[in-house]
Amino acid sequence: MHAANRPVAPGSWPATVTRQLGRMRTQTALVDDELVQQTRATYDRVAVDYDRRSQEVAAPFEQFRARFAADVLAIRGPVADLGCGPGRDLAVLRAAGLNAVGIDLSGGMLAVARHRDVPVVQGDLREPPLQPGSLAGLWSSAALLHVPRPEVAATLTTWHGLLRLGGRLGLSTSLGGQDGWELVPYAGEGPAGGDLHRWFVHHDQKDLTALLEQAGFTITSVEQRTSHRTWSQVRAVA
Numbered sequence: 033m034h035a036a037n038r039p040v041a042p043g044s045w046p047a048t049v050t051r052q053l054g055r056m057r058t059q060t061a062l063v064d065d066e067l068v069q070q071t072r073a074t075y076d077r078v079a080v081d082y083d084r085r086s087q088e089v090a091a092p093f094e095q096f097r098a099r100f101a102a103d104v105l106a107i108r109g110p111v112a113d114l115g116c117g118p119g120r121d122l123a124v125l126r127a128a129g130l131n132a133v134g135i136d137l138s139g140g141m142l143a144v145a146r147h148r149d150v151p152v153v154q155g156d157l158r159e160p161p162l163q164p165g166s167l168a169g170l171w172s173s174a175a176l177l178h179v180p181r182p183e184v185a186a187t188l189t190t191w192h193g194l195l196r197l198g199g200r201l202g203l204s205t206s207l208g209g210q211d212g213w214e215l216v217p218y219a220g221e222g223p224a225g226g227d228l229h230r231w232f233v234h235h236d237q238k239d240l241t242a243l244l245e246q247a248g249f250t251i252t253s254v255e256q257r258t259s260h261r262t263w264s265q266v267r268a269v270a
Protein backbone atom coordinates (compact mmCIF):
# COMPACT_ATOMS: atom_id res chain seq x y z
CA MET A 33 0.00 0.00 0.00
CA HIS A 34 1.25 3.47 -0.86
CA ALA A 35 2.21 5.35 2.29
CA ALA A 36 -0.23 8.17 1.40
CA ASN A 37 -3.18 5.69 1.35
CA ARG A 38 -2.38 4.03 4.65
CA PRO A 39 -5.07 4.67 7.32
CA VAL A 40 -3.75 6.99 10.01
CA ALA A 41 -4.67 6.55 13.65
CA PRO A 42 -6.66 9.56 14.94
CA GLY A 43 -4.02 10.20 17.61
CA SER A 44 -1.38 10.86 14.95
CA TRP A 45 -3.49 13.17 12.74
CA PRO A 46 -1.88 16.55 12.25
CA ALA A 47 -3.73 19.33 14.06
CA THR A 48 -4.88 20.87 10.74
CA VAL A 49 -6.59 17.60 9.66
CA THR A 50 -8.24 17.21 13.08
CA ARG A 51 -9.52 20.81 12.89
CA GLN A 52 -10.82 20.20 9.35
CA LEU A 53 -12.69 17.02 10.37
CA GLY A 54 -14.11 18.79 13.42
CA ARG A 55 -15.43 21.56 11.18
CA MET A 56 -16.97 19.03 8.75
CA ARG A 57 -18.75 17.27 11.63
CA THR A 58 -20.03 20.60 12.93
CA GLN A 59 -21.27 21.59 9.48
CA THR A 60 -23.07 18.26 9.01
CA ALA A 61 -24.74 18.65 12.40
CA LEU A 62 -25.78 22.21 11.49
CA VAL A 63 -27.34 21.05 8.21
CA ASP A 64 -29.21 18.28 10.06
CA ASP A 65 -30.43 20.75 12.64
CA GLU A 66 -31.62 23.13 9.91
CA LEU A 67 -33.80 20.29 8.52
CA VAL A 68 -35.28 19.75 11.98
CA GLN A 69 -35.84 23.47 12.64
CA GLN A 70 -37.53 24.07 9.27
CA THR A 71 -39.78 21.07 9.89
CA ARG A 72 -40.63 22.44 13.33
CA ALA A 73 -41.48 25.83 11.80
CA THR A 74 -43.88 24.09 9.41
CA TYR A 75 -45.60 22.27 12.31
CA ASP A 76 -45.92 25.58 14.16
CA ARG A 77 -47.95 26.86 11.23
CA VAL A 78 -50.09 23.81 10.44
CA ALA A 79 -50.73 22.64 14.02
CA VAL A 80 -54.47 23.34 14.08
CA ASP A 81 -55.05 21.77 10.65
CA TYR A 82 -52.85 18.80 11.57
CA ASP A 83 -54.83 18.23 14.74
CA ARG A 84 -58.16 18.37 12.94
CA ARG A 85 -56.99 15.88 10.32
CA SER A 86 -55.30 13.38 12.62
CA GLN A 87 -58.12 12.65 15.07
CA GLU A 88 -59.38 9.53 13.31
CA VAL A 89 -56.96 6.61 13.51
CA ALA A 90 -57.15 3.25 11.74
CA ALA A 91 -58.17 0.19 13.77
CA PRO A 92 -54.72 -1.50 13.50
CA PHE A 93 -53.07 1.62 14.94
CA GLU A 94 -55.62 1.74 17.75
CA GLN A 95 -54.87 -1.91 18.58
CA PHE A 96 -51.13 -1.26 18.48
CA ARG A 97 -51.51 1.70 20.86
CA ALA A 98 -53.71 -0.39 23.19
CA ARG A 99 -51.15 -3.22 23.25
CA PHE A 100 -48.38 -0.74 24.13
CA ALA A 101 -50.57 0.67 26.95
CA ALA A 102 -51.19 -2.86 28.26
CA ASP A 103 -47.43 -3.63 28.09
CA VAL A 104 -46.65 -0.62 30.28
CA LEU A 105 -49.60 -1.01 32.65
CA ALA A 106 -48.22 -4.46 33.47
CA ILE A 107 -44.92 -2.99 34.68
CA ARG A 108 -46.10 0.50 35.79
CA GLY A 109 -44.09 3.72 35.75
CA PRO A 110 -43.60 6.97 33.81
CA VAL A 111 -44.14 7.16 30.07
CA ALA A 112 -42.98 9.74 27.51
CA ASP A 113 -44.65 10.39 24.17
CA LEU A 114 -41.80 11.75 22.03
CA GLY A 115 -42.96 13.99 19.19
CA CYS A 116 -46.40 14.02 20.79
CA GLY A 117 -47.73 16.74 18.46
CA PRO A 118 -51.21 17.92 19.50
CA GLY A 119 -51.47 15.17 22.09
CA ARG A 120 -54.00 12.74 20.59
CA ASP A 121 -52.14 9.61 21.75
CA LEU A 122 -51.05 11.25 24.99
CA ALA A 123 -54.70 11.80 25.94
CA VAL A 124 -55.57 8.18 25.08
CA LEU A 125 -52.59 6.74 26.99
CA ARG A 126 -53.44 8.84 30.04
CA ALA A 127 -57.09 7.80 29.86
CA ALA A 128 -55.84 4.18 29.83
CA GLY A 129 -54.17 4.85 33.20
CA LEU A 130 -50.60 5.66 32.16
CA ASN A 131 -48.61 8.44 33.79
CA ALA A 132 -47.60 9.94 30.45
CA VAL A 133 -46.00 13.25 29.50
CA GLY A 134 -45.55 14.58 25.97
CA ILE A 135 -42.44 16.14 24.47
CA ASP A 136 -42.36 18.07 21.21
CA LEU A 137 -40.22 20.74 19.58
CA SER A 138 -43.09 22.68 18.03
CA GLY A 139 -44.60 25.40 20.20
CA GLY A 140 -47.62 25.46 17.86
CA MET A 141 -48.28 21.75 18.36
CA LEU A 142 -47.80 22.07 22.12
CA ALA A 143 -50.28 24.95 22.26
CA VAL A 144 -52.92 22.67 20.72
CA ALA A 145 -51.97 19.83 23.11
CA ARG A 146 -52.42 22.13 26.12
CA HIS A 147 -56.07 22.60 25.10
CA ARG A 148 -56.44 18.86 25.73
CA ASP A 149 -55.21 19.42 29.25
CA VAL A 150 -52.35 16.95 28.90
CA PRO A 151 -48.87 17.59 30.41
CA VAL A 152 -46.35 18.56 27.74
CA VAL A 153 -42.81 19.91 27.69
CA GLN A 154 -40.96 21.56 24.83
CA GLY A 155 -37.88 19.55 23.94
CA ASP A 156 -35.99 17.74 21.23
CA LEU A 157 -36.70 14.03 20.86
CA ARG A 158 -33.10 13.48 19.76
CA GLU A 159 -32.00 14.50 23.29
CA PRO A 160 -35.16 14.49 25.40
CA PRO A 161 -34.98 16.41 28.69
CA LEU A 162 -35.41 13.21 30.75
CA GLN A 163 -33.25 11.28 33.18
CA PRO A 164 -31.59 8.12 31.83
CA GLY A 165 -33.34 4.98 33.10
CA SER A 166 -36.37 6.96 34.25
CA LEU A 167 -39.06 5.60 31.91
CA ALA A 168 -41.20 2.47 31.95
CA GLY A 169 -42.57 3.31 28.53
CA LEU A 170 -41.54 5.30 25.48
CA TRP A 171 -44.15 5.95 22.81
CA SER A 172 -43.38 7.69 19.53
CA SER A 173 -45.79 7.91 16.61
CA ALA A 174 -44.87 9.49 13.27
CA ALA A 175 -41.96 11.49 14.69
CA LEU A 176 -38.77 9.44 14.17
CA LEU A 177 -39.51 10.03 10.48
CA HIS A 178 -38.32 13.62 10.95
CA VAL A 179 -34.93 12.71 12.46
CA PRO A 180 -32.16 13.22 9.86
CA ARG A 181 -30.72 9.84 8.92
CA PRO A 182 -27.18 10.46 10.30
CA GLU A 183 -28.78 11.02 13.73
CA VAL A 184 -31.16 8.05 13.87
CA ALA A 185 -28.79 5.50 15.44
CA ALA A 186 -27.75 7.92 18.22
CA THR A 187 -31.39 8.89 18.83
CA LEU A 188 -32.45 5.24 19.27
CA THR A 189 -29.52 4.63 21.60
CA THR A 190 -30.58 7.65 23.65
CA TRP A 191 -34.17 6.34 23.77
CA HIS A 192 -32.95 2.95 24.95
CA GLY A 193 -30.96 4.67 27.68
CA LEU A 194 -34.04 6.59 28.89
CA LEU A 195 -35.89 3.33 29.55
CA ARG A 196 -35.26 1.29 32.65
CA LEU A 197 -34.36 -2.37 32.15
CA GLY A 198 -37.50 -4.12 30.84
CA GLY A 199 -39.09 -0.78 29.82
CA ARG A 200 -41.32 -0.83 26.75
CA LEU A 201 -41.02 0.92 23.40
CA GLY A 202 -43.96 1.57 21.07
CA LEU A 203 -42.70 3.05 17.80
CA SER A 204 -44.61 3.85 14.64
CA THR A 205 -42.63 5.24 11.73
CA SER A 206 -42.86 5.30 7.95
CA LEU A 207 -41.23 2.86 5.55
CA GLY A 208 -39.81 3.56 2.12
CA GLY A 209 -36.06 4.02 2.28
CA GLN A 210 -35.67 7.56 0.94
CA ASP A 211 -35.10 11.02 2.50
CA GLY A 212 -36.31 14.42 1.32
CA TRP A 213 -38.53 17.46 1.61
CA GLU A 214 -42.26 16.86 1.21
CA LEU A 215 -44.89 19.50 0.74
CA VAL A 216 -47.64 19.51 3.38
CA PRO A 217 -50.56 18.35 1.20
CA TYR A 218 -53.25 20.31 3.05
CA ALA A 219 -51.30 23.50 3.83
CA GLY A 220 -52.80 25.37 0.87
CA GLU A 221 -56.24 25.19 2.49
CA GLY A 222 -55.38 27.26 5.53
CA PRO A 223 -53.87 30.66 6.27
CA ALA A 224 -50.44 28.96 6.34
CA GLY A 225 -50.28 29.05 2.53
CA GLY A 226 -49.23 26.35 0.08
CA ASP A 227 -45.46 26.18 0.40
CA LEU A 228 -44.76 24.43 3.67
CA HIS A 229 -42.32 21.55 3.75
CA ARG A 230 -41.27 18.84 6.17
CA TRP A 231 -38.08 16.75 5.98
CA PHE A 232 -38.91 13.03 5.93
CA VAL A 233 -36.71 10.00 6.48
CA HIS A 234 -38.54 6.83 5.46
CA HIS A 235 -36.90 3.69 6.78
CA ASP A 236 -36.27 0.28 5.35
CA GLN A 237 -37.71 -2.35 7.72
CA LYS A 238 -34.54 -4.47 7.84
CA ASP A 239 -32.35 -1.43 8.54
CA LEU A 240 -34.75 -0.12 11.18
CA THR A 241 -34.82 -3.49 12.92
CA ALA A 242 -31.00 -3.60 12.87
CA LEU A 243 -30.74 -0.05 14.27
CA LEU A 244 -33.17 -0.88 17.11
CA GLU A 245 -31.23 -4.03 17.97
CA GLN A 246 -27.91 -2.16 17.84
CA ALA A 247 -29.40 0.39 20.23
CA GLY A 248 -30.07 -2.48 22.67
CA PHE A 249 -33.77 -3.22 22.11
CA THR A 250 -35.29 -6.69 21.91
CA ILE A 251 -38.12 -6.51 19.41
CA THR A 252 -41.33 -8.28 20.46
CA SER A 253 -43.56 -7.47 17.47
CA VAL A 254 -43.36 -5.76 14.08
CA GLU A 255 -46.48 -5.01 12.08
CA GLN A 256 -46.90 -3.07 8.89
CA ARG A 257 -49.97 -1.20 7.76
CA THR A 258 -50.63 1.04 4.79
CA SER A 259 -52.65 4.24 4.73
CA HIS A 260 -51.37 7.23 2.71
CA ARG A 261 -47.95 5.83 3.72
CA THR A 262 -46.67 2.42 4.79
CA TRP A 263 -46.02 2.28 8.51
CA SER A 264 -43.90 0.04 10.66
CA GLN A 265 -45.33 -0.49 14.15
CA VAL A 266 -42.71 -1.90 16.49
CA ARG A 267 -43.02 -3.03 20.10
CA ALA A 268 -39.74 -3.66 21.88
CA VAL A 269 -38.22 -4.16 25.33
CA ALA A 270 -35.15 -2.32 26.68
Ligand SMILES: C[S@@+](CC[C@H](N)C(=O)[O-])C[C@H]1O[C@@H](n2cnc3c(N)ncnc32)[C@H](O)[C@@H]1O
Pocket residue numbers: 068071072075086114115116117118119120121135136137138141155156157158172173174175178179
Ligand atom coordinates in the same frame (compact mmCIF):
# COMPACT_ATOMS: atom_id res chain seq x y z
C1 LIG B 1 -46.37 13.88 12.11
S1 LIG B 1 -46.34 14.72 13.65
C2 LIG B 1 -46.84 13.39 14.75
C3 LIG B 1 -47.56 13.89 15.94
C4 LIG B 1 -48.21 12.79 16.80
N1 LIG B 1 -47.21 11.95 17.42
C5 LIG B 1 -49.14 11.96 15.96
O1 LIG B 1 -48.94 10.76 15.82
O2 LIG B 1 -50.10 12.52 15.43
C6 LIG B 1 -44.60 14.83 14.00
C7 LIG B 1 -44.31 15.57 15.28
O3 LIG B 1 -42.93 15.41 15.60
C8 LIG B 1 -42.45 16.64 16.08
N2 LIG B 1 -41.00 16.68 15.91
C9 LIG B 1 -40.29 16.60 14.76
N3 LIG B 1 -38.97 16.62 15.02
C10 LIG B 1 -38.85 16.72 16.37
C11 LIG B 1 -37.74 16.79 17.26
N4 LIG B 1 -36.48 16.75 16.83
N5 LIG B 1 -37.99 16.86 18.58
C12 LIG B 1 -39.27 16.90 19.06
N6 LIG B 1 -40.34 16.86 18.26
C13 LIG B 1 -40.14 16.75 16.93
C14 LIG B 1 -43.18 17.68 15.27
O4 LIG B 1 -43.15 18.96 15.87
C15 LIG B 1 -44.57 17.07 15.19
O5 LIG B 1 -45.36 17.48 16.28
